[in-house]
Amino acid sequence: MGPRINKKLAAVGVAAVVGVASTIALTSGSASASPVFGYSGYGIGVEAKGGVANSGPQTLSTINCTTNSSAKQSNDVAAVNVNDQSIARTVRTSTHAFNDKSGNGVTSDASAVDIKIGSLLHLTGVKTTTTAVYKNGKLSYTGNTTFAGVKIGNVSMPSLLRPEWNTKVAVPGLGYIVLNRVGGVKTESGIYSYAQAVVVHANVRNRYIPEGVDVAVLKTRAEISKPAVAVVFGDAYVTKANVDKLVTSGPTSYQATCKGTEGKTVRASVGEVDIKRVAYVGAAYTTKNGYQNDQRAAVTFTSHVAGVKVGNLKIGAINAEAYASKTKDGTYDVRWKSNIASITVNGKVYQVKTGVNSTLDIPGIAKLTFNQVKKQQRYVSVNALVIDVYSLNTKVVVGHAAAGVVG
Structure with a gap:
């Protein structure tokens, strides 16, 4: 039996991969007495938690523990699946660090042409992004998701094209979803933020996602640390x-x-x-x-x-x-x-x-x-x-x- 996985999807980083430490050490830059920033972030197409549908992150783009303000990565795939069902099509993710007039920070993005769960939910033109920034001694973050179309069952919902943060909506025959899930956590050493286009909570038996499973679709995270010697x-x-x-x-x-x-x-x-x-x-x-x-x-x-x-x-x-x-x-x-x-x-x-x-x-x-x-x-x-x-x-x-x- 595998380990139990916390269903709180918001702030779970995927950067903690075995072996990542040695990779970073081998590629780190030269010694410097000047303060450096730490940049981390990821974009994920789909990640499922709970029951037998646990899946690792799909369509992953990640940068981790780097002091390189030009670090970036992107990924794309035709479709991502949960429980052998195609959930999202034409998925793209990217994450990049920056050091410019807006400050030092990381931006992570994810998009999909559409997100569909049978006839229960259909989201089109989905774009989500989050940014964490350090500028002039201050830490801040932003995050947002927009939709070209939102349909629950056969009903179009134009009021949800630009939803407020953490908007909860019931989906008959499935459970409920949270649109534009956004948050941030500030610490003494830096800040991280997250944004997720939609988090599906399947608490009703259905043919698409096993009951009791949570699925995050288009999941992003950005993190910047304050300047330090290392x-x-x-x-x-x-x-x-x-x-x-x-x-x-x-x-x-x-x-x-x-x-x-x-x-x-x-x-x-x-x-x-x-x-x-x-x-x-x-x-x-x-x-x-x-x-x-x-x-x-x-x-x-x-x-x-x-x-x-x-x-x-x-x-x-x-x-x-x-x-x-x-x-x-x-x-x-x-x-x-x-x-x-x-x-x-x-x-x-x-x-x-x-x-x-x-x-x-x-x-x-x-x-x-x-x-x-x-x-x-x-x-x-x-x-x-x-x-x-x-x-x-x-x-x-x-x-x-x-x-x-x-x-």
Whole structure:
């Protein structure tokens, strides 16, 4: 069974993708003592939540954790589907950063020729956009959606062509929709805004969308951070398992950031992780803590696991930590550490190795790789333990943490 997904669609970022931290580190610019801005945003065609219709974002355009004010991406597709039904046609999304007379910011757009749910709902000429801006020391945002046509059932609704923010409308035979869903959240380090053309809440049984499913169509987000010496980023998770390149589990207790946590520690816990036919992982959690301002930027990610069992292989508590920082004078600092309490097989105790990328082969059971580290001037990641299970051709990563600064 997969993880439960929060149905609150408004502010859920999709930028927290496993591996994004290392990509950013490898492509970041040269060191600079000047303040930098952090730009992030996305446009999504359709995303469904709830029941068996959970789907990842379709027609995705995204920029993430970049200090490049010229960053941009676009995407388009003929049609996007939910539950094997074509919901929107000729979908285009884009997101771009800017630094001009209007300030520093990000704009994300999405459009569709039409959005249709059988004979229950038909929206045409749909355009949605949101912008987050920093200018003259102030943060602000805008967002809006317009329609060329709105028809509910067989009734045209001209009053809804330019709806107010968060307009709720009943749709007989389906449930209800929210048109022009817009909002923004301001923090000490920046602001993000979102705009969604239509959010469909299917709370009536129908032939198009399973009852209990929410669908966001044309979903956008824009985020700008205040000027700082650097932008912090990173991620952490407890476990991830894959067979060759196919991910079979995880990442669990996953956390990421693109601007820190205002200096507060955020914890994500899990009671246990059962990777079917592969491994059992005891109680575990991850933490993140980061901040960025005009004097200093720093971030720490940690991962903690009570213990792991893979057949007769038993591994004690596992911990990993990654830290990165930059000060106003241009000094960088990156550190990592990890530890494993014990390793036993059928009561036989094996020595825990402490070197980077050191290995232990347990014949017929698994190869263990300790302290799998990738380190650069401004970025470090560590996998405390990687287990290659021979009989299943499966790789299990346990205790991952990564941290970096861009700027």
